[in-house]
Each structure stands twice: as structure tokens, then as C-alpha cells.
Amino acid sequence: MQNNLKISFIGGGNMAAALIGGLAGKLTAAGNIHVVDINADSLAKLQQQFGIKTSSEIDATLAASDVVVLAVKPQQMKGVVAQLVPHIKGQLVLSIAAGIRAVDLSRWLKGHNAIVRTMPNTPALIGKGITGMVATEGVSKEQRAAADAIMRAVGETVWLDDEKLIDPVTAVSGSGPAYVFYFIEAMQQAAQEMGLTAEQGNALAISTFVGAAQLAAQASDPVAVLRERVTSKGGTTYAALSSMEASGVKQSIINAMKAAAARGQALGEEFGQD
Ligand SMILES: NC(=O)C1=CN([C@@H]2O[C@H](COP(=O)(O)OP(=O)(O)OC[C@H]3O[C@@H](n4cnc5c(N)ncnc54)[C@H](OP(=O)(O)O)[C@@H]3O)[C@@H](O)[C@H]2O)C=CC1
């Protein structure tokens, strides 16, 4: 599916690159995608990889865009948005930043209220992302559909009614890939400490994650039942899970995710001020 959607990215870092990979030449022609970034290396890489337009400064391309994607760090957002004001008229502004609230973006944009706040994740790079998203009142039906199409180009979407839920989404799926990588790293380390080679440990740990995740996605049973099926009475899995319970692993994960959500809220409070 290709359409003529003109999309400008402000910030061409890790997450923007993951999104552009799913959009360029797929949802829209590469020539319809424009990236503004202060980092010349990032721009050169993006242009070479995807054949998109790039510039180091905001220019007239922005005013001609249908969608402006804000993809800089939360700490950089206020300064960046201030530069956009003269160029934002009726475009949809789509933010992927953690923490920064739509009300603050709208105020910085002098009352512009066609804003969709989203929280994607890096598996977007391979079309397996999932994005939580919420629209402000000024977003038209067509703009909501465009936002959905952009994020669906790199995976699934989950629409929320309440912007407050973006912080929990950030804690679950936005930051989530890092928890998975952390768990895989621990499994790889354990594999090596028990005598397997790095290559063997990598293959075993990663395939186990992929296989178990796909089984969980396809099974009609809850994951707790799938876990119980692996856990023979008095067996090896029971020994491992008992050790995890005794160390408070589950509660640690819950605490960590609540810390991520709290950090999202704090970023909004810290970097969303006037
Ligand atoms: N990484 C992830 O997994 C996810 C990230 N996000 C959100 O995405 C956003 C971007 O994150 P990520 O891609 O990881 O960050 P990156 O640092 O990789 O990308 C941000 C880019 O913006 C550039 N930049 C800084 N200032 C400006 C400016 N004034 N004008 C234009 N470009 C500028 C940076 O350049 P320089 O490096 O020189 O500063 C950098 O290339 C964040 O708000 C984050 O919360 C959301 C979901 C997941």
C-alpha cells in the first residue's frame, strides 16, 4: 500500500530510523519523507539507506508536510518545538517522545491541537513493533487514520482513551525490548558459565525467547498455563523458578516497570514546563 503522505521527521536517531525503515517505499515514496537532524552522520546514513530527503535545518518542506513526527529526546523537545511554530499550520503533529504531554506540545505550538502522542518500540525496525497512541481533540478522522497507518507500517497499534496510560505503555512495550535483551544477556552468561560456547549459548537463549513468545502469542491458554506445562514436579524448571521466587525476581520486574512509568511522568513534569 503506497500513498502520497508527506512526512517530516524532526530528529533522525534510533527510533526515527526504525520507523522510516517501515515507511520508505512502502506506506509512502521515499521522496515524500524528510528528516531534519543536527547530526550530519545520522542524516548521511538515513539518506544512503532509504533514499529520503534530509536537511540540517527546518525549511519549507515542513510547511508542505501532512505529518510532522517529533522524534528528538524529551530533554530536547521544547527547544525544537519552538523552532517549528512558524511552519505548523494544519499538519498532524505526531510525537514519539517519552513523557512529554500533548498539552505542553500544544502550548509550545501556540495552541495547535492536532496532536497524536505515541509510544512505539524498536522491533519496529523489523516490522514487529507495537505502538500505544492517543489523539487530542483537534485530530481529524483522516489524521487519526494517517497516524494509525504510519505506526501500522511498522507493526501493531493500540489506541488509548486516556493520555495518562502512555506512561504505563512506555513501561511495558516502549522500554520492554530492553528488559527482554537483559534477560537474554543473563541466559547467555549463565550458558557460558556452565560450559557452553558463546555461540551455543546465544543460539539457545535467543531461539528459546522467539519460540516461547510465538507460542504465547498463538496459544489459547494463558501464559501461566504454558509455564506450568514446562514445570515438572520436582524437576529442573521447578528448581529454577523456586530460585527466582526466593530472589524476588517477579516483584523486581514489577518494581522496575513502575519505575519506568514514574520516570515517564517525571520527564513530562521536568521537561514540559514553560
Ligand atoms: N529508542 C527507543 O527505544 C524509543 C525511543 N522513544 C522516543 O523517541 C525519541 C527519540 O529517541 P531515540 O531515537 O532513541 O534518540 P536519538 O538520540 O537516537 O535520536 C534523537 C536525534 O535527534 C537529534 N537532535 C537533537 N537536537 C535536535 C534538533 N534541535 N533538531 C533536530 N534533531 C535534533 C539528535 O542528534 P544528536 O545525537 O546530535 O543529539 C539525534 O540524532 C525520544 O523522545 C524517546 O523518548 C520512544 C520509544 C522507543
Ligand SMILES: O=C(O)[C@@H]1CCC=N1
Ligand atoms: O528509554 C527511554 O526513555 C526511551 C523511551 C522508551 C524506550 N526508550
